[in-house]
Amino acid sequence: MTLTTDKNGTNLTVHLSGELNTLTAPELTALLNKELGGVKELTLDFAECDYVSSAGLRVLLATYKQMKAAGGDIKLANVGENFRDVLKNTGLDAVFGF
């Protein structure tokens, strides 16, 4: 998986490219642990990532809780059809505002 970031003040966008699975989810966790300090609005861009397993969902939920507890927000952008199905099947579409 390739992760790239754009930071603008307290806004951080992470672009994901590849598959967010059991083997790659720790890479996203490590990047977020490093970059989230001071961030108020986090956007995860899934334009090039349409495969998300439960390991990826765990990272998203943990980050959601972390952002909300700190008074921040998290958004998922450019969600594809397959990932949208996963969010819907697990009820996370409501959590992430779809």
Added chain:
Amino acid sequence: MDKEYVLRIPAKVEGLDLILAFVSYLLDLNGCSGKARTQLRTAVEEIYVNQTLYAYPEGDGWAEMRGSVENDAATFTLIDGGTPFDPLAKADPDILLSGEERGIGGLGIFLVKTTMDEMKYEYRDGCNRLMMRRRLHDDP
């Protein structure tokens, strides 16, 4: 049944890439739709990773993935010689809870249950056997 393909490897999470390549090969060989391909690969990932976590608490072991396609449906069966464990017996998570109320885990097996057409667990001849089946194409 058409030809059955078999992959047997050490039951380690690092083998996931190999397992997913095996699944992709069989599905691509049979012209699987994009949606079914993603759901089958995700289901196999969840079941395999779960197995590597729970089958061999005392040490190393093996995992065998069997795959076949018949009547436009793919069947994958994960077999191991570890501790008897039925992942399908696990209670489903409450997916209506808010993000703040939810635990962060427990979605994997539930996700598999929501996307497969058929699943079956049995413990036979000293082995766990978890079968999952899904159509390669959904009805129009």
